[in-house]
Amino acid sequence: MDRSTVRPHRMNPSGGCPHADNARLRARGSVVPVVLPGEIEGMAVLGHEALKAFLGHPDVAKGARHFTLLREGAIPEGWPLRTFATVQSMTTADGADHRRLRSLVSRAFTSRRVAELRPRVEELTEALLDELARAATAGGGVADLRRHFALPLPMGVISELLGVDVAHRDRLHALSTQVVTTDIGSQQAVSANREFAAVLGEIVAAKAERPGDDLTTALLAARDDDGDRLSAQELIGTLLLLIVAGHETTLNLITNAVRALCAHPDQLAHVRGQQVGWGDVVEETLRWDAPVSYFPFRYPVRDVTVDGTVVPKGTPILAGYSAAGRDPAAYGPDADRFDVTRPGRPGAVRHLSLGQGAHYCLGAPLARLEAETALRRLFDRFPKLELAVPEGELPRHSGFVGNSVDTLPVRLSSDAP
Template identity: 65%
Template sequence: MTSEAAPAAPRPDAPRDTAPHVLDPGGADPHPTNERLRERGAAVPVLLPGGVEGYVVTRHDALRDFLSNPSVAKNACHFAALQRGEIPESWPLRTFATVPGMTTADGADHRRLRSLVTRAFTPRRVAALRPRIEELVSELLDDLAEAARDGDGVADLRRHFAFPLPMSVICELLGVAPEHRLRLHRLSNRIVSTEISPEETVAANQEIVALLAQVAAERRERPGDDLTSALIAAREEDGDRLSEQELVGTLLLMIVAGHETTLNLITNAVRALFAHPDQRELVRSGRAGWADVVEETLRHDSPVSHFPFRYPVRDLEVEGTVIPAGTPVLASYSSAGRDPRAHGEDADRFDVTRPAGRHLSFGHGPHYCLGAPLARMEATVALEGLFTRFPDIAPAEPDADLPRPRSFVSNSVHVLPVRPGPDSELTA
């Protein structure tokens, strides 16, 4: 658990290794490193890109408590090094700290911004999206089959299916025109990257802000039944409710979080079922459901590995380790998901019959992900449609050989070549 505390002498059983762990900005399979970090402690010092000092919270119970602790803030006014002028404009992770919107707001300000977006994610609104999601899945499976025919039986599942589904859904929800979507995806990949040059960082941030300002201008000129138009209307009705910066920041959050995480969730679920044919058979035989696959994937291989940032507003003790006030802290969802203290000694095992509901992959506390119900629905419909239409689908390359994104934030692979095999719609 976490508590406010003054720095204290290390306990006799505290880990001896106090050197900060240097996070790999190039991205890699996080799980071997996560295991070592959990053994070091519930909170471990890390070096972020550029030599910025931070911490990562690694264990499930400690992370759950940390995420809901009232002495932990999201607003970068509490980021000590930033306030001292030590963080350059070109720092790769600066956007996570400074983008205006829900993800960097606290208290009443956070509640104000969140209330404006909540209407798009009510259970009724999400349920109403299901027919459109099913329609998109069917269309994209046609595209996957065509890509495989053009590629000697092999197609990139991520490119032709896992990416366009959530991107289409979130863009339709926001009223973003189709011609902007691929560009937004490429820019969001750079936003979550932790290994790009300072020049690339500045350029990507400027470009995506300009593009989203253009989206807002288009919706202001031609309002529709979409969330962007609703946010603009709320701003014009009461100018104090949403500034132009907050509008663009909210769109940025929705685009990045609304498609990157679901893209990774679908990709990781397919990879897990490829690697565990016994679990795939459980679903095929009806002994488990597709929703079970989604929940176990969220736990076992979270779409987000280490999410930036939170800041203790005063020195905070996390299971014997004191995190100094103003230190940027990463929430390690990928580590917490395999913590044997919470999930048992078989936490590394992918098991779709495991009781669901204990993972933290959508966060916890005031900043719990608003889009969680939508992401769950998209992934469930996508997996059922994919494996029903292509029951013999198989990987085209070994999973260990697949390139990963250049990021310790995003957790997945960059491509997923598959052999769809016989199309059930053609063989029925």
């Protein structure tokens, strides 16, 4: 396909619900040209099969040296998406560098290690449900589930894994939100990234002085097979990645699942009737309302053709997870329907919302554990839980990377005043 004949879609920096736009874009093709903030030309891969092929393509890289405009100095420091390209971590590394960085972190996310975390996840979940109940009592029967439950659970778990003090957590979440948003001003973007690095530097310095039984201490001491430590920039970049990815995705996943179940009581009935498990709810939520809508960036190292469309060398590409999750070509004519029985059907198509291939989400087992535990205990504890405002009035998350709402007011009991 000649890209010049297709009018580019202008990505909305303020975000909003992505699904209507996704449907219109998929009708134009599984790979479409887009305009990113700052009038930067890019492309987005939207179709399930096209995205699956693209994520595993041998001529597609993650390293920023392949981003033509960045290499040529045309991307300003305050570009809101710059951190996604330049942070030095496994998400922007390829080949041996990627394997080295991933191996240093992966030992904390093995199946055995995640299983060992289950009692702590359950303990923290119970404590946060108590907090949610107190917040509802103070709020006349209504509480913000996102603030009091969906956020502190994954933030608490990843912070404990990293050995991050409680005093830092609120600030780290606020900075995390800023560095992944797409409608932030250039000066604010620069300030947020500098402050994030400074806070992480303080945490590293404290761990260097007082080592603990945590991942930050382990990363400080870790050496790969060649005896090379993480560089200072790689350590800060890795911590930034773990904090952002370690809580933002699960926060959105839990929030979106609760919204979906409250809006579809017939689907919640399937779980309560034990026709399906909470794992099925998590998988269907990941497909139907992916916590990450468009993830930046990958770059072709040479011109590549994806589903008949030429993607030029060096172009920044968005992975359209929310679009791929509702692709009728993969999931049938009812792809827009939330159906918790779908994941367990014979031959069911597996979603791509946690990635594919070498860069598959390292924390996926932990995210699934947290979400399943949170949903099971939440609806056990508060079986009459319902949204306190109509779904359409919930304020959407700012930006087109994350996909959720900013607040989730709920009533824990239909008998509440």
